[in-house]
Amino acid sequence: MSATRMEWKPAFEPLAFARQSSTRTAQRPLTLAEIQHGIVEAGKLPLNRATTLPAQAYTSEEFFAWETEHVLRAGWQCVAHVSQIPAAGDFLNLDLLGEPLIVVRGKDEAVRVLSRVCPHRSMDIMPEGFGYEGHTLAEAREGKPDCGQTRLLLCPYHAWTFELDGQLKACPEMQQAENFCRDDFFLKPFRSETWNGFIFVNLDGQSPPLADGLTEMANDLAPFPLDTMKLVIAREWDCPFNWKVLVENFMESYHHLGIHHKSLQPMMPARDTWTERERRHYVRSHLPYKDSVREAYQAFAEKGDFSDDLPPVAGLNDTQKSEWGLFLVHPTFLLATAPDRVIWYRLQPLGPDRLKLVTTTLVPAETAARENFPHLREKALKQLTEFHLEDMEVCTAVQRGFYASGWQPGRLSHLEMPVWLFHRYLAARIQGKWPTDDGDAAAGQRS
Numbered sequence: 001m002s003a004t005r006m007e008w009k010p011a012f013e014p015l016a017f018a019r020q021s022s023t024r025t026a027q028r029p030l031t032l033a034e035i036q037h038g039i040v041e042a043g044k045l046p047l048n049r050a051t052t053l054p055a056q057a058y059t060s061e062e063f064f065a066w067e068t069e070h071v072l073r074a075g076w077q078c079v080a081h082v083s084q085i086p087a088a089g090d091f092l093n094l095d096l097l098g099e100p101l102i103v104v105r106g107k108d109e110a111v112r113v114l115s116r117v118c119p120h121r122s123m124d125i126m127p128e129g130f131g132y133e134g135h136t137l138a139e140a141r142e143g144k145p146d147c148g149q150t151r152l153l154l155c156p157y158h159a160w161t162f163e164l165d166g167q168l169k170a171c172p173e174m175q176q177a178e179n180f181c182r183d184d185f186f187l188k189p190f191r192s193e194t195w196n197g198f199i200f201v202n203l204d205g206q207s208p209p210l211a212d213g214l215t216e217m218a219n220d221l222a223p224f225p226l227d228t229m230k231l232v233i234a235r236e237w238d239c240p241f242n243w244k245v246l247v248e249n250f251m252e253s254y255h256h257l258g259i260h261h262k263s264l265q266p267m268m269p270a271r272d273t274w275t276e277r278e279r280r281h282y283v284r285s286h287l288p289y290k291d292s293v294r295e296a297y298q299a300f301a302e303k304g305d306f307s308d309d310l311p312p313v314a315g316l317n318d319t320q321k322s323e324w325g326l327f328l329v330h331p332t333f334l335l336a337t338a339p340d341r342v343i344w345y346r347l348q349p350l351g352p353d354r355l356k357l358v359t360t361t362l363v364p365a366e367t368a369a370r371e372n373f374p375h376l377r378e379k380a381l382k383q384l385t386e387f388h389l390e391d392m393e394v395c396t397a398v399q400r401g402f403y404a405s406g407w408q409p410g411r412l413s414h415l416e417m418p419v420w421l422f423h424r425y426l427a428a429r430i431q432g433k434w435p436t437d438d439g440d441a442a443a444g445q446r447s
């Protein structure tokens with residue numbers, strides 16, 4: 001992704017704690033079955049008796065290996081937005097759950113997600129920093145080492161070349177290899193789906209089709225022109241915490257009362273936030289503006305002076321004009337809609353206490369085309385960074401808490417309904433099911 005690496009210094013040294021934590025934890029080690037049992041039991045509790053999960057669900061290597069296989073690789077992971085690869089030959093590289101991937105738009109305009117592992121001797125065809133002089137056909141986008149433009153894919157090791165759809169085009173000096181058939185060698189394609197402009201990959205190829213489970217959500221989001229919006233900000237973060245800590249943090253707004261009491265709470269008070277009924281594949285919450293904020297925003301939108309703030313997205317309904325919406329498509333697609341922008345978080349889990357995160361902002365194409373957009377972008381970047389820094393601090397400290405002898409199981413507020421729904425999803429996956437499969441969907445907090 002065209003991400004700027006974010007310099008971020010937490011209140012304490014996360015690397016030292018990670019080293020310590022990987023070898024020593026005050027919690028009794030639990031077996032995989034015990035952790036799974038703890039999650040399934042938590043998932044049975046009603047919201048008004050809901051608890052946190054066992055700490056080991058966030059620290060165990062064994063549980064991380066299980067969820068990598070059965071939750072993450074088995075699910076749909078969002079890897080890019082179409083605006084990042086608009087033209088044939090545009091590509092974007094990322095490593096996801098152990099797979100070096102290239103997301104590339106072919107000459108036929110189709111978007112594919114291919115392995116970057118060369119079928120000759122397993123070289124990464126575009127390792128980090130691939131853009132060195134003379135060793136690639138690809139042009140890296142300036143200042144963005146992980147994306148660019150190319151007409152063919154060239155492995156820098158022995159110069160095998162591939163078409164943009166992964167087919168082997170040429171391989172020098174292979175004429176003496178007996179029974180060698182070029183068609184047998186290609187860059188492995190992964191199953192992918194583009195939904196509302198977001199490109200998803202399903203690494204194990206077995207997940208139910210993505211769009212089928214999101215029809216209702218797509219209708220709900222329809223006024224946002226997601227497939228033509230432009231991704232204009234991408235910021236990369238090295239996170240010393242479990243991916244589930246981030247999902248839980250993103251989705252619940254109870255913490256507006258605490259860590260965001262100066263930033264988000266004055267705009268969207270925690271008390272007013274609410275969550276819709278349970279869905280099989282996603283969670284949906286609403287963060288209404290405080291009355292005074294709603295009125296001020298309405299006056300701003302009517303005035304039409306967008307010299308210093310992003311203009312509203314055209315065609316939103318009254319609700320969408322006066323709140324933020326939060327969405328989690330299980331397991332890791334995190335989306336926030338605001339009246340003037342959409343925020344998407346890309347997650348690349350690396351281990352029980354490691355996560356690579358890219359925080360992004362998308363705006364309508366006409367907003368991005370405004371003359372004063374560079375100024376508006378700077379401001380949007382500052383806003384995105386400021387409240388995320390607050391979240392980085394708490395998520396980092398939460399992970400440290402999981403290793404401490406002072407850790408104890410906690411209880412959830414009704415405002416943490418999205419966390420409870422996420423736990424119910426994990427409990428369902430442990431049992432090979434989906435939420436709502438064999439019971440009534442949990443009721444929403446408002447209709």
Ligand code: FES
Pocket residue numbers: 118119120121122123155156157158159160
């Ligand atoms: S490993 Fe790619 S060409 Fe040899």
Ligand SMILES: [Fe+2]
Pocket residue numbers: 249250255260387391
């Ligand atoms: Fe937050």
